[in-house]
Amino acid sequence: MRITKITYGEAPIASQISNAVIDFSRMTVSIVAVHSDLVVDGEPVVGYGFHSNGRYAQSGLLSTRILPRVEDASPERLLDPSTGIVDPVRVQQAVMENEKPGGHGDRAVAVGTLDMAMWDLAAKAAGEPLYRLLHERFGLREQPASSVWVYAAGGYYHPDKPLQALRDEIRGYLDLGYRDVKIKIGGAPLEEDLRRIETVLHLLPSGCRLAVDANGRFGVEEALRYGRALAAYDLLWYEEPCDPLDYRTHAVLADEYAGALATGENLFSAADVRNLRRHGGLRPHRDVLQMDPSLSYGVPEYAAMLRELASGGWSPGRLCPHGGNQINLALAAAFGLGGCESYPKVFEPFGGFAESTPVTDGYVGLPEEPGIGIELKPALRDLLRERL
Numbered sequence: 001m002r003i004t005k006i007t008y009g010e011a012p013i014a015s016q017i018s019n020a021v022i023d024f025s026r027m028t029v030s031i032v033a034v035h036s037d038l039v040v041d042g043e044p045v046v047g048y049g050f051h052s053n054g055r056y057a058q059s060g061l062l063s064t065r066i067l068p069r070v071e072d073a074s075p076e077r078l079l080d081p082s083t084g085i086v087d088p089v090r091v092q093q094a095v096m097e098n099e100k101p102g103g104h105g106d107r108a109v110a111v112g113t114l115d116m117a118m119w120d121l122a123a124k125a126a127g128e129p130l131y132r133l134l135h136e137r138f139g140l141r142e143q144p145a146s147s148v149w150v151y152a153a154g155g156y157y158h159p160d161k162p163l164q165a166l167r168d169e170i171r172g173y174l175d176l177g178y179r180d181v182k183i184k185i186g187g188a189p190l191e192e193d194l195r196r197i198e199t200v201l202h203l204l205p206s207g208c209r210l211a212v213d214a215n216g217r218f219g220v221e222e223a224l225r226y227g228r229a230l231a232a233y234d235l236l237w238y239e240e241p242c243d244p245l246d247y248r249t250h251a252v253l254a255d256e257y258a259g260a261l262a263t264g265e266n267l268f269s270a271a272d273v274r275n276l277r278r279h280g281g282l283r284p285h286r287d288v289l290q291m292d293p294s295l296s297y298g299v300p301e302y303a304a305m306l307r308e309l310a311s312g313g314w315s316p317g318r319l320c321p322h323g324g325n326q327i328n329l330a331l332a333a334a335f336g337l338g339g340c341e342s343y344p345k346v347f348e349p350f351g352g353f354a355e356s357t358p359v360t361d362g363y364v365g366l367p368e369e370p371g372i373g374i375e376l377k378p379a380l381r382d383l384l385r386e387r388l
Helices: 059-072 088-095 106-126 130-137 163-175 190-203 220-230 247-256 270-279 299-310 326-335 378-387
Strands: 003-012 028-040 043-050 147-153 180-184 209-213 261-263 340-342 363-365
Touching (some): 003 378, 028 378, 043 106, 088 106, 106 130, 106 299, 106 326, 130 326, 163 180, 190 209, 190 220, 220 247, 247 261, 247 270, 299 326
Parallel strands (some): 147 180, 147 340, 180 209
Antiparallel strands (some): 003 028, 028 043
16 A cells, blocks of 8 residues: 555635634634545545644645655555554654654644544555544554544634524534533623523533533633632533643642533643643543644544553543544544544534434444545535545
């Protein structure tokens, strides 16, 4: 098996929505296709990748540093010698040559985008769904899950979305089969955010839960002020109250806030996760970590994060990746994670899962077709084929 070419581009996910920190009116995403000489059913096998929402497209890094290293590597170096199939772990090793430690950020996003495409290619070449290939490749003992808990992420601020529209949005998620939902806070005064929270809580049936997300907006005093107000509600979690690298504020808040905290979607390396574990004061049996492989160098780095967390007493069940896309669903099933975020009506066609696996009572099944399952989302499949 050989990689014959890699094509890349950008796609808009522009929307008028916003969170407490950014608006998405000019947001873009990188897309990548890895073409191979392997033919299945008369067609060359192609792996597709993209990165999660919230980070802009990385065309410059892909074109000048990341992709040339793959093209310059000998074909044999990129293959699993036991199968002759492209090995994404070996590809990442080639891609990261001549890169200094630290300075993650956008570089991690570019590598993570390519990594997704490589796993899609490898799983298609092996004739397996990605979650089974990941389970085998990393030598995991427990059987992979056949379904994963998911929650509907939404509740963004919108200039034309009063409380009635928020109600309609949440009802739509419940109608789709979700039991738990998440909305944004921190982009409005506290009193308005509390009205939004109470509006949603009044809609949720018994047993359903609400999480809130401040997107790193607060300093320590505001994080504590919100935490004291949120303590009156039985929330699923209080997410990203402060800057993701402000470990001291995390620790101060964890000392006072009795409910679950969640963070990690903006940590891009195992070293960052190690610092959060050591200095963030988070509680391994209560809090939730949300690192996202497509934003943080891909699956190999994510596996390193899991090993780092395990050394500090964290179970995979306390992890729930950000991003709401299919590779994170496969990762959750393979590694026994606690769940996976979902964007059922936001950031389409990149968010959400296969049309053949609807959400049922808060859980979604894993497709058995080879690859990530991109072809099972026709709108996403068509966009990638058209642009790449």
